[in-house]
Amino acid sequence: MVAVTSRRRTLAGQLLILQLAIILVVLVAVAAVSLAQSAATFNRVEGRRVAALGEQLAGNALLRDRLNRPAPGEAIAPLVQHTLTQSGVTSVTVADARGRVVSSTDPTLVGGQLVLGDPGVTRGRSWFGELELGRSRELVAQVPVLGAREENLGRHLGVVVIGEASPSWWQRLVGASSYLFTYLGIASALGVAGSWLLARRIKRQTLGLEPREIAGLAEHREALLHGIAEGVIALDPQHRVTLVNAVGRRLLDLPEHCLGRSLAELRINGRLRDVLAGAGGGATPDQVVVRGGRVLVMNRTTVTKDGRRLGSVTTLRDRTELARLEQELGSFRSTTELLRAQTHEFANQLHTISGLIQIGEHDEVVRYVDTLSRHRASLDLTITSRIHDTAVAALLMAKSAAAAERRVELRVSERTGLDRLPPEVAADVATVLGNLLDNAVEAVAGDAATGPAWVEVELRQDTASVEIVVRDSGPGVAPELATEVFTHGFTTKAAEGGERGIGLALTRLVCHRRAGEVAVTNTDEGAMFTARMSTFPTAPQGAR
Incomplete structure (x- = not known):
């Protein structure tokens, strides 16, 4: 058994059919209005004419005289026929005072009872309207015939009926206007042409897609957008x-x-x-x-x-979580760089000691080793005596070695003082301090035009917060960028790329998470970054 599927009409075809149906309905409505107007005009104009003819015939002296006598039909028949011939109406009928038809242009009505449109006609009141007379429906005027002589003055003698056949709907449509079919034809042609052009335009605007295809595309788009x-x-x-x-x-x-x-x-x-x-x-x-x-x-x-x-x-x-992971990986990278820097430094020192031994300067070897020991002890003592948090102190030791390899002096301010911090607070302080130090070292490394390159760190603590200040001898930050460097992911590094600038952005996020803020200003010597964070274990989330 072969399944037969009916071919669906295209969107343009559906629109064309719909427009044609609308045009057909409009044409039918116009024709109906024209017929109604034609009927109203016929009733108004012809009603006045038949009423005037009826009054004229009812006032005829011969008719009044003969209706008051026996067997008036033969006497008034010529008058009735003459009225029909002269006026061109459909029928002329005369009835006596008892309502019996005595003369009519329609022989079938003679001798029958006249149908009155209004009982008031027998009381001397005229009436016109549509009635069934014989085998046709006519617009008739019924006018009473009243006596004029002294013996029957004002007495009801009979009724004169003048009828005009109502035209058919086709006759009314033809007679409505000599240009009606022309107007309807022009309107139909314009409507069909407009519908066809509209269907073509809509088809071009929808790229030839049918409604079911457009609906499918919309569903697929929603699924795709909300699925990725x-x-x-x-x-x-x-x-x-x-x-x-x-x-x-x-x-x-x-x-x-x-x-x-x-x-x-x-x-x-x-x-x-x-x-x-x-x-x-x-x-x-x-x-x-x-x-x-x-x-x-x-x-x-x-x-x-x-x-x-x-x-x-x-x-x-x-990239928030990924950026945080990158920062954690960066700490391991910093450790690796520190070990490499220390390896390089120790290799240089061992080469120096080896050379002194080879040339026999044993006393100089002792003095050289003592100098290195005092320098290392002095650096360790400076950091550990002012910074009691081991994580932050270790970070500064690593950054100091990495900066020294790049010929940048890392200084610790004499006003520095930091006690041991809760682990989660220490981790955030280390993140912010490491990012600010990396940016400062990058900004001043290799810039010999302004003299020796240095970076100074100052850590201050009170009962509720920690303040980190990093100063450098670099060129500073342009004033118009002072409020944008953190929101833009700005970087002081000379190289550019998609991975740059996340450090400063994370610095601001960490400070906001700790109910703090970070800002940058310029001093006479270079740039100064100031970050403040709360030390409460559960700090509120920062604003945007």
Whole structure:
């Protein structure tokens, strides 16, 4: 058995049929209105005419005289026929005072009882309307015949009936207007042509897709948008949100009803607005933005079709946890670099000792070893005497060795003082201090034009917070960037790339998580970063 499936009509075909049906309904309605107007005009005009003819015949002296005598039919028949011939009406009928038809142009009515449209006709009142007379329905006027002589003055003598046959609907339609069919034909042609053009235009705008295909695309799009783990947001050329999935709305902290609203209405400003709006022009891969306590990596692509710009699509990835893992890996990397730096330093010192032994300067070997021991002990004593938290002290020792390898002097301020901290607080302090030191060393390393390169650390503690101050001898930070370096993921490193700048962004996140803040200012000698954090074990989450 072969299953036969009926071919579905296309969207353009459905629209064309629908438009043609609408045009047909309009034409029928116009024809009905024309018929109603024609009927009203006929009743008004012909009603007045038959009424006038009836009054004229009822006032005829011969008719009045003969109706008052026996067998009046033969005498008034010529008068009735003459009235019919002269007026061109359909029928003329005369009845006596008892309502019996005595003369009529329709022989079938003679001798019968006259049907009155209004009983008031026998009391001297005229009436006109539609009645069934014989085998046809006519518009009739019934006029009473009243006596005029002294012996029958004002007495009801009979009734004169003048009838005009009502035209058929086809006759009324033809007679409604000599141009009606022309108007209807032109309207039909214009309607059909307009419907066909509309169907073609809609087919082009829908790219030839049928409704079921459009519905399928919409369902697939929704499934795709809400099925991927990344955030997606689309903007039109006026920077209004045209599409966003649930992940994108959550990462950007957008309200539920954000579609159709502009970036300004959604209060998206600063770095995030620049990336979404494409301030730099073209595609912007792997842009780091801080939003709502998260480190986001954004990729923006401009969408064009036939040379026309349709808007842009931006994907978002939450790199907060990955950035934290990178910082943890960075601590292991710092340890590796420290071991490498110490290996390099020890190798140089051993080479020096070996050379002194070979040339026989044994006393100089002893003095050299004593000098190295005193220098190491002095550095360890300086750090451990002022910083009692072992994690932070170890970090400073490692950073000092790494900085020395890059010919940067790491100083510890005399005002430094830090007690032992809870483990979670010490970890956050080490993260912030390490990021600030790395940025400061990178900023001053290799810059011999301003003299010896140095970085100074100052740690201060009170009952509720820890303050970290890192000064350097570098070129400083431009004033217009002082409030943007952390939100933009700004970096003082000369190299640029998608992986740069996350350290400062994480620094700000950690400070906010600890109910603190971080800022940068310029001094006479260089830049100064100041970070403050609460030491309470459960600090509230920071603001955005």
